[in-house]
Amino acid sequence: MNIGVLALQGAVAEHIRSIGLAGGQGVAVKQPEQLDTIDGLIIPGGESTTIGKLMRKYGFVEAIQQFAKAGKPLFGTCAGLIVLAERLDGGEEPHLGLMNMTVARNAFGRQRESFETDLDVAGIETPLRAVFIRAPLIKEVGGNVEVLSTYKGEIVAAKQGNLLASSFHPELTDDYRLHGLFMDMARQAQ
Numbered sequence: 001m002n003i004g005v006l007a008l009q010g011a012v013a014e015h016i017r018s019i020g021l022a023g024g025q026g027v028a029v030k031q032p033e034q035l036d037t038i039d040g041l042i043i044p045g046g047e048s049t050t051i052g053k054l055m056r057k058y059g060f061v062e063a064i065q066q067f068a069k070a071g072k073p074l075f076g077t078c079a080g081l082i083v084l085a086e087r088l089d090g091g092e093e094p095h096l097g098l099m100n101m102t103v104a105r106n107a108f109g110r111q112r113e114s115f116e117t118d119l120d121v122a123g124i125e126t127p128l129r130a131v132f133i134r135a136p137l138i139k140e141v142g143g144n145v146e147v148l149s150t151y152k153g154e155i156v157a158a159k160q161g162n163l164l165a166s167s168f169h170p171e172l173t174d175d176y177r178l179h180g181l182f183m184d185m186a187r188q189a190q
């Protein structure tokens, strides 16, 4: 299973490592043409404004939208989740506008701007170790979106068909089970 990681900015190497731990082959994606050679794409954490700007500059926006329309899976983590959203709180322009949800950036208070916790995630048997870094949260989802995990009543992971998103960074621990779940989605899409 070849899983691409959008390599414009952010936690690219860490995702490639987790894909390897989950038994796949991680590839850094720097050109839209590479989308033809991968079975799924991860949009990493980083800074969503920067990732969005670089996606527009290098012609990734339409290419990724086509990739998703063809049924190939996308996984957005943290800033990547923001990039997937159809609606951003505060009237910011959406980037890919693919996932039927409203996202608030930097939504956790100062005290907890960065923290680690164990989360129950639908489809994963025992709690998953999750790292939150200036994380966004999902304020509202459409009827076609399945909530996979909440933290203190707030939605922090969700799935809509071939689209998966988490507020937290699953690639900063050795717990690669969410990458495993994404690879199952990629396998099913083949």
Ligand SMILES: NC(=O)CC[C@H](N)C(=O)O
Residues within 6 Å of the ligand: 044, 045, 046, 047, 048, 049, 077, 078, 079, 080, 082, 105, 106, 133, 134, 135, 136
């Ligand atoms: N760790 C992250 O990806 C942080 C996301 C960042 N705060 C943003 O708004 O884009």
